Amino acid sequence: MPRVDRTFFMEDAVTVARRLPGMEMVVKSGDRAGRYMITETEAYLGDGDRACHASKGRTARTEPMFLEGGHLYIYFVYGMHWMLNVVTGPADHPEAVLIRGVSHFPGPGRVTRCLGIDSSFNREDLTLSDRIWIEETGFSPELVAGPRVGIAYAGEPWVSKPWRFVIRNEKEK
């Protein structure tokens, strides 16, 4: 199936987060390409969203979120886990979608560990890269929306925004 192009990522993060589940993430390691269906996502809006890293301004870490949609924002958290995020929207408008789960590997830390994704993928362009991209599948799964995980520090109203999307029949952690 065709690779998702730039226009797809130029929408806002919530829209992209709703459309990604059901699509396939393709990651090359060596000469083999692994294919994984995206099952769970979360949207982070830069504009005021206190749960979004970029809401505190532009720092070395959040710099990739200011790139044009379609780039990757990878960061390290809790001393052991890489987080995989897809940047959305136009350049200088920091927002992104956290990939929280793919087929067989639920959990944002497991996704990166099992797919071999680390800081070397930071700033990678999903529309141009020869080692990671996203493909359409034609599958539109039924989703369950709910509040985002692990962002209690953001406070209201951000902590309650239903910006987490999971395919209905997947286990809700």
Added chain:
DNA sequence: TCAGTGATTAGG
């Protein structure tokens, strides 16, 4: 329920 683990950040 809770420790592990280290980059990142704000502040002195």
Added chain:
DNA sequence: CTAATCACTGAG
């Protein structure tokens, strides 16, 4: 320079 925090996971 220091110390707090953290978009988590796995063992118990």
